[in-house]
Amino acid sequence: MSTAPATPVAAKPSSVEVIKEASMIKQKDMIAGNYERLANARSLGLKVASTFVPGNLNELLMCFDLVNNLPEINAIQNGMRKKSGQLIVEAEKHGHSEDVCTYVKADLGMAMKGNIGPDGRPVPDPDILLLSYTGCFTFMKWFELLRERYKCETVMLHVPYEGEGRATANMRDYIVSQLKNEVIPALERVSGVKFDIDRLRQYLKESAKAEEDLVWVLESAKNRPSPIDAYFGGVYYIGPIFTAFRGTPEATEYYRLLRGEIVERIALRQGPTTPEGDMKSERYRLVVEGPPNWTSFRDFWKMFYDEGAVVVSSTYTKVGGVYDLGFRHDPDHPLESLADYCLGCYTNRNLPGRIDMIEKYINDYQADGLLINSIKSCNSFSAGQLLVLREVERRTGKPAAFIESDLVDPRYFSAANIKNRLESYFQMIEQKRGGRSAAAH
Numbered sequence: 001m002s003t004a005p006a007t008p009v010a011a012k013p014s015s016v017e018v019i020k021e022a023s024m025i026k027q028k029d030m031i032a033g034n035y036e037r038l039a040n041a042r043s044l045g046l047k048v049a050s051t052f053v054p055g056n057l058n059e060l061l062m063c064f065d066l067v068n069n070l071p072e073i074n075a076i077q078n079g080m081r082k083k084s085g086q087l088i089v090e091a092e093k094h095g096h097s098e099d100v101c102t103y104v105k106a107d108l109g110m111a112m113k114g115n116i117g118p119d120g121r122p123v124p125d126p127d128i129l130l131l132s133y134t135g136c137f138t139f140m141k142w143f144e145l146l147r148e149r150y151k152c153e154t155v156m157l158h159v160p161y162e163g164e165g166r167a168t169a170n171m172r173d174y175i176v177s178q179l180k181n182e183v184i185p186a187l188e189r190v191s192g193v194k195f196d197i198d199r200l201r202q203y204l205k206e207s208a209k210a211e212e213d214l215v216w217v218l219e220s221a222k223n224r225p226s227p228i229d230a231y232f233g234g235v236y237y238i239g240p241i242f243t244a245f246r247g248t249p250e251a252t253e254y255y256r257l258l259r260g261e262i263v264e265r266i267a268l269r270q271g272p273t274t275p276e277g278d279m280k281s282e283r284y285r286l287v288v289e290g291p292p293n294w295t296s297f298r299d300f301w302k303m304f305y306d307e308g309a310v311v312v313s314s315t316y317t318k319v320g321g322v323y324d325l326g327f328r329h330d331p332d333h334p335l336e337s338l339a340d341y342c343l344g345c346y347t348n349r350n351l352p353g354r355i356d357m358i359e360k361y362i363n364d365y366q367a368d369g370l371l372i373n374s375i376k377s378c379n380s381f382s383a384g385q386l387l388v389l390r391e392v393e394r395r396t397g398k399p400a401a402f403i404e405s406d407l408v409d410p411r412y413f414s415a416a417n418i419k420n421r422l423e424s425y426f427q428m429i430e431q432k433r434g435g436r437s438a439a440a441h
């Protein structure tokens with residue numbers, strides 16, 4: 001689960017060219033740069049670690065000069081480039097069931113077809129698989145398959161699930177002890193680099209700066225009109241911090257730039273940037289739960305901005321770290337802070353905790369309602385979503401709606417169905433407003 005697409009605003013099919021903001025160009029370069037590092041890892045003598053987005057220990061990996069390869073990101077990038085369908089079919093041909101998470105199948109399919117990355121260049125086999133286990137059982141099964149394939153060192157950080165809705169000191173100690181006794185020794189062994197805690201502190205200092213600006217950006221959606229779309233635009237904003245860049249000065253700079261641009265948008269009372277320019281009128285403010293569809297990402301987004309619907313908050317932009325509830329990486333408590341980060345990931349939170357978050361978002365962001373995009377192949381998000389929907393409706397009195405699609409399997413995106421449902425939902429919001437005109441709202 002999670003994200004790092006390249007910048008959303010590209011040349012449109014028409015002759016109108018949208019101007020790219022500086023942060024968009026920087027984000028795109030950063031993501032491309034990591035693929036470049038991966039492609040050149042062997043010739044540069046660098047070792048490669050594969051790891052997942054939720055609970056990722058990027059700062060720790062950097063302490064060992066490891067290049068970070070994120071299989072989910074490869075699946076997303078392949079999905080956006082319309083390459084994931086054939087990779088999924090390849091994995092299914094080898095016996096992987098239709099019900100399996102399509103990130104897994106896209107990743108396995110890519111490996112089966114020679115591990116050519118989304119940018120057309122080879123992705124090297126990993127030297128180590130680092131699994132931070134944060135709530136989704138699929139992560140474990142996925143890495144078991146990769147371990148069988150690559151026969152490389154595998155290390156698992158077991159993060160206890162927040163079943164009671166909170167983290168305890170015991171949980172934190174348990175994670176810290178695994179970091180000290182298993183994870184760090186394994187990373188030292190594979191990389192040949194000795195662990196230096198001061199290096200980790202330095203990276204965590206950078207992380208905290210970037211996190212501060214990211215939260216500011218996400219919370220800017222409390223303005224009317226919202227200067228950002230916190231789902232479709234949000235997935236670009238979280239790209240660097242959820243992937244190979246958290247802890248780097250580059251990421252700090254990216255979020256500083258982004259924040260500056262949003263400050264300007266607020267001053268000019270501009271709506272979010274979309275692939276077709278600025279959104280003109282904000283008619284509906286939504287909170288969205290669940291990951292987006294990647295294979296028809298632009299078409300999906302268009303269904304919202306064409307109707308003046310802006311997403312003011314989303315849970316998906318919290319999968320790689322929940323920062324808006326106050327957590328920051330802490331250089332004074334480096335390993336403890338890595339433990340707290342993993343414990344608090346969205347995928348590691350129980351259902352009541354997720355409902356509380358969504359209720360808070362609806363109230364804090366003055367949203368018109370909740371939309372759930374239920375992902376066919378993601379059990380971790382989809383289980384319990386109907387319960388979430390009813391409970392949020394009951395608590396907030398705001399209408400909620402349910403649409404269904406998939407992550408990177410193009411066979412499960414039905415544009416007509418989704419459009420119909422969205423139109424009915426927008427009508428429902430209008431009715432709930434008691435017939436007042438949307439523009440006057």
Ligand code: SF4
Nearest residue numbers: 001101136138378380
């Ligand atoms: S099932 Fe969902 S949370 Fe788990 S790996 Fe797949 S997309 Fe991510």
